[in-house]
Amino acid sequence: MNTFVMDQQRAQLIQTEKMSAAGNLLAGIVHELNNPLTTILGFSELLLRDGKVSDAPRLEKIRAEAERSVRIIQNVLRLARADDSAPQIIDINESIRRTAELAQYQIRLNRIELDLNLSERSPKVLAHSGEMTQVLLNLITNAIQSISMVRASGKIQISSVVIGDRIRITVTDDGRGIRPSDMPRIFESFFTTKPTGTGLGLNLSRRIVREIGGEMSVSNNKACGATFTIELPIVANTVGENAECSIDDLDLLPPDRSVLIVDDEDHITELIETVLRDCGYRTDRLNDGAPAIELMQRNQYDILICDLHMPGVSGRDLIEWARVNRQNMRVLLLSGDVARTDVNDYARTYGIHFLSKPFSVSELTKAVQRLSS
Template sequence: DITERKKMEEAIRRAAEEWKETFDSISDAISISSRDCRLLRVNQAFADMFHTERGKIVDKHCYEIMHGINEPVSGCPHLETLKTGKPAAADFFEPHVGIHLELTTSPIFDERGEITGTVHIARDITERKRQEEQLMMADRLASIGELAAGTAHELNNPLTSVIGFSRLLMEKDVSDDIREDLGIICSEAQRATEVIKQLLQFARKRTPAEQLNQINSVVEHVLRLRAYEQRAHNIEVRTDLAPALPEIMIDYFQMQQVLLNIIINAEQSMVEANERGTLTIATRRRNSTVVISVTDDGLGISQEHLGQIFDPFFTTKKAGKGTGLGLSICRRIVTEHSGQIYARSRPGEGATFYVELPINGARP
């Protein structure tokens, strides 16, 4: 019967269309791969995740698109599923698209029970990874803070004695050579005391005394504090401060400390690179946050070091030029304000540091 056949064809067409609509409406990136790793079908989320078009993907190897390489990735869940006949999963960081992925694969069986391929589900877990790293770092900071506090107190007293007695000896009738040596002892002990002061500051847990403040006011105050040093080192300052930003709940002095640290680091980088530089500070509103950016045209930071610059005691400065605690303290302060701090840079192209702070409790 022709009518019945047409009804069946229409039902099949409608079912296929519904399947396609459902396939494309899923927010996770889904793909179907053959045994030899060739992509047979992908949904729109897959194409969007890997910044391409579906027509350009089909029949390419899954590892080319998903991992940006020319052979199966180590720990490939697709190959594991082909081997075991069971679902498999693995996490990967994909530098060619800049995201962390959670990949799961499930087998596809034919009518004889043989595996013909797999279904991939790729999920962007970048934010989850970031939160996990923050939790791990918080634990590390707590442990280091306790150790630092104990060590700092033990060292502070003898160093105070070294400074005091070296100054007393310098006041006595001693030769110039000895006086010079005593001066070195005193200045080095003072430098050690400054390191200890930063250790104590790093270890100290203090709840921010938050009040409604204008972030532009903090920026302007910090720039006034640094104006003399910037002129002395031929640093041009440019500002792009968004008008009418909402007031946000911050500890004014702690946020001043954060910006001072970032700006001083930027100044030192520019002076070392070019003996001059241009410092650009901008503020803007982004959704429910206020963002401060500090950009320099100094030495820049390698990709390897970008992941370490907020770690306690990590520094790229020459010996005696930094403790490696400044940015750790900055991150702790910003985190206590429920914000984020991060950097973008390439060697030789300067760096930009971003501080994002929530607008909770802000006045419009």
């Protein structure tokens, strides 16, 4: 191997290490932001629902922006986390929309118009959502770079279309296109035509796509620019999808259940209590795990809603206690670590319902409804 390639690989390794340190830091910050965002989102939803505000349109702006912040940090977190879990069934249109949102700033900055033209069906594929985001983001970034080399503004089109048992995704730009002599080489690792390029984006992307049984190709457009095409096998939709439920569905909740709510954040327990009491539940709330066990010994609760990470007695301890002593009690686990695979695995192994923070009022209602039925 020549020294140029070795130097490149070393630089890439150092960069990977840096990214992973940054990823951990970021995950910590995001985790801390989840509680305040859940509070802002939840209480503004409640105020809007109850009509208690003089200026509802302004409050709606606050609510919508909190919701947008949630999506941004969740997207970043998904991307930053190393994904060592098994691939999951994901909605590819959803991946495209999320990635587009993540790239929105870059797109706007370069005066580019982004056009999504997604299949009406929501095709599911077996993949890591973080990796899918990475592939799409690589293609969008390349498209932006290609456009800004030749013009002051441009257009990127992303489309998805179902063809038999496969989904075809195309990313088209009106940039400078690919020189015919470069065409056979662009998927090679370290092949780059950019002064500061790594030449790894496309190579990695195609590897990810092939690992899940797909293929990736490229061609130049007739007029200008290039089109990248990804084809992936669709998986049959085996998991029953949950019907969307709005705040109006609160009435449908079976009333008169008793719920114990435990979270070290006072605002969160208050929010959950307000929502559940509104629909006739009896609730107790605590900000500490230890007295929760005492309370469960004294009272019978139908449902336990608890945070996973609490100082002292954790959510996991409470669940272990309940599994031994209160076998009929349903549990809803809350956690801000959306993309942590160990949390997901834990919840799945024990069949525990799981709600990731930040959640909206309707997501909370839906989760409790699923528990009660």
